[in-house]
Amino acid sequence: MKLSVTTTILTIAAALVSCSKSFIDLPPVSNQTTSTFFKTSADFQQGVNAIYDGLQSNRTYGKSSYYLMEIRSDNTDIFDRGANAGIASQIDLFTEITTNPFLTDVYAGSYVTISRANAVLDQVDGAAIPDNDKKQFKGEALFLRALVYFDLVRLYGKVPLVIKTETTSESLNDKRNEVTEVYARIEQDLQTAATLLPAAYTNGNDYGRATALAANGLLGKVLVTEKKWAAATTVLNKVLNNASLLPEYAALYTPANVVNAETLFAVRFKKGLSPSEGNTYFSDMVPVNFYFNGISYGGSNNNRPTKDLVKAYEAGDKRLAASLDTTSYANATTVQRGNYVKKYLDAPAATNDAGSSFPILRYADVLLLAAEALNEQGYSAGGPAFDYLNQVRRRADIGEKKAVDLPDQTSFRDAIFRERRVELAFENNRWFDLIRYQKGLTIMQAHLQQEYGLATPVLTTNRLLFAIPQSEIDIHNDPVNFPQNP
Template identity: 70%
Template structure:
């Protein structure tokens, strides 16, 4: 089954797992009352269930919209053109003034747990199923990878979160507690390590291209380990990311027809022109209000707009600048206007909110920069050959048309650390990495953001502390659980 033709799998994940038994063969369960226990029988059933997990990644509650508001707009990379839109809730993220009822905060949380619920529905049933072992391995590996990816997003956005690894009844869900970050990361590592052992290095059937692979799992595991500062473990995971390479041309990464390529470890894939739609609203959300493109005038909202601070971060001759964003646009065939917008997802929609650009979640350039960082944190070295921190950093720079960095420029661990941090920003712009890179540096990230708020918006002495490196738990969750001891609000939002 093609991943682009994902079928919705609603009944099996929204109904609680209940069983009924009766001796009368007439008392059959109606198809509309399927549960996870009754639905999953064949490989095709499990395939449909796994496809539903991928489908959750496309949602506007996750990668389709909310995630880049929480992960890019929150950072110094992008902002909101219309600050009053949606009663200003998007701009709240940019100014660190969001309320606990902010809909983007709520969407990111709810959308993530929908993905986890769908993954759990598959995992609960697959071990006891009678499907072939090869199918069982693949489906279990995919579900574990996708659950690990989603918990990695959740723990970095919200901190302590409920760790749900089984399908639950409503009463069980009401007894959730917020598990410590250490427990969540332990589950992420376990999920990804197991997924890596189950998933293939690559797929031979073209219909399976784009599904999670062993490289996807190892690459994400390395990122989770770097986030926890487990440097040697991260490097061990990186050695298992095999068969990937940088594309010669950075621009080729973002062409919708080229999303399956040797650099991409995993992407959320979209495709326009299908019914029902499998496209996205990236184009409409990110281009300027009046935007003339390919002979057609489009309307956009110009949200996730590149900041002046980000534009200035690109050095002279950096090829990535003109590929990632632009600072001018046409609002008619002849009228050129000043204004920043993201170009990485520039794919004209076939219909309203039906663009076909995909969202790259992991790629090999990120892995190289993680390797450079981990090696440097273990101990600075001035060596510049293959397999060194300088070697990994310079592979990324040279593809961008830049000169390699030398030990004379970066003579110690601190200067090299700053160079990797800078390289990650311009290499991975608009790919949901910048906020997390800022947040994991804690006080350094806060200092950078304070200066950004003063420079970009002329805010004098903005009030920003490390408490705001986590989003609040949605107020609806706090209200439902009503248990300050085991389900408290994050510090700074009470």
């Protein structure tokens, strides 16, 4: 997918993160950029590309998102907990303060992406462009905005629901909308996107863009999160049998195989370009001294797999070797012990310029969500929920589960919870699964004590949401409509 972005669009985004303005102050630089820039299909294509570019940012899926979604969980931790890594360590240890840069980055980066989507959506309906182009651009913008809001509402709870370009004065009157309002908009955007987006793209340059299948898959995930089990089943059935698992799990993560039958949507990167369209994964995740393909690299060893996660894989599970390793080479001959993520192992063209992509939604996730939704509506020994679960397990080369192994609804629910951890490790699902399964406080309390040996205070429900960045609270200065989380 070509992600060229015009200076005009990037300038709009730059204006949004000025330290003197709210992150949800979403106006473009001038009225001219919104009312005159979007004229042709090529203009809208560049505008839509800018939305995808927002997902690539280091403030979102380029880096910071996995600090809030994966490192927060019991899957991964921070290698260096010293002074230089204190802000990341706060996220890992549940000690973050309201000025923590990772909280600010994800929040601000998300609203930059939303602002770009709104800029397209404000103009596309009235544009004199072909109907097919109009439908695709609108569908993509709605899908991407919904994806970002889905992340925001799960991380921060009530957030401002901004669905049009705003002036500075308008943005200062924004409030934190109720969670139900945010979810309602997410559902509406995805339902509409699914009717507008194509089933597939015929132009190779468009491969990887959002499709109707991706929109329905993400909508199903949203509905499962809301515990709307029957509605989720109906939507997920539109995805089932219209995609497939790759025969080999490891093949999912090779940069050359980013477009495949299983990955419904991914944030794509490409190394070696100027300006860079790569990511930080290699530099951030590999060990401090790392010898790979005959070259010595230096890494940070962040997002480091925990000992508990390593033990979570069943004997013979092929996903373990594909996902992580417990040893590496410090040089051509020296073996060193230490866990690190292998899924995104792609030698960078330069520091922080690797080309591996980040999977947002895979067919395996859809299968497990479908199994979960069916089970929650009523346990059925040997029903389709077992088949969905076992499709994932067969690919991992581990034994199928039968009714004798999972004889009731509770045991099946627990099996899905365990399977999701190892199948989707390092894909930003674990923290959200801990929350929606209502296991976050118990598991994370034990994790902090057992994994780190910390005598921590008992975690409370206040820690299930991140704080709104303090700068936002200060700018709005409205405890009634824009309060801080407890």
